[in-house]
Amino acid sequence: MAVSADSFCPCGSKQKYKRCCRVYHLGAKPPTALATMKARYSAYAAGNFNFIAQTTHPESKQFSKNLALWKSEIETFCQNTEFNELKIIKFEDSSETAYVTFKAVLFQNLKDASLVERSRFKKLNDRWLYLDGQIGDSL
Numbered sequence: 447m448a449v450s451a452d453s454f455c456p457c458g459s460k461q462k463y464k465r466c467c468r469v470y471h472l473g474a475k476p477p478t479a480l481a482t483m484k485a486r487y488s489a490y491a492a493g494n495f496n497f498i499a500q501t502t503h504p505e506s507k508q509f510s511k512n513l514a515l516w517k518s519e520i521e522t523f524c525q526n527t528e529f530n531e532l533k534i535i536k537f538e539d540s541s542e543t544a545y546v547t548f549k550a551v552l553f554q555n556l557k558d559a560s561l562v563e564r565s566r567f568k569k570l571n572d573r574w575l576y577l578d579g580q581i582g583d584s585l
């Protein structure tokens with residue numbers, strides 16, 4: 447599951463991981479909701495729970511105060527999923543709320559588990575955080 451610094455970034459930027467999402471995983475602030483979204487995808491691909499937790503809005507249903515349980519759920523998901531590709535379909539930006547519509551090409555147990563989601567991001571303390579998303583054909 448580890449992504450090496452010199453491999454291509456999982457987010458599909460065609461940059462090396464060390465020059466792309468890794469800088470955010472190491473603590474730099476993603477400038478936009480779109481950059482946050484890409485870095486979250488890369489964090490899933492890399493099995494980086496801390497970044498997922500740090501970029502989840504406290505009001506999100508996915509946010510849990512039980513960090514140990516949340517961590518094990520995310521890590522299990524990451525271990526059982528291949529993150530093949532991220533395609534950004536649409537980015538709707540504004541000052542406090544932004545939406546990123548994407549397709550994540552995923553495989554679980556060799557089966558296609560890809561999904562399309564319109565994720566909602568909200569700013570908190572000048573950082574873009576994932577709030578929730580609409581999944582699937584309703585988009």
Ligand SMILES: [Zn+2]
Pocket residue numbers: 455456457458459463466467468484485488
């Ligand atoms: Zn990246």
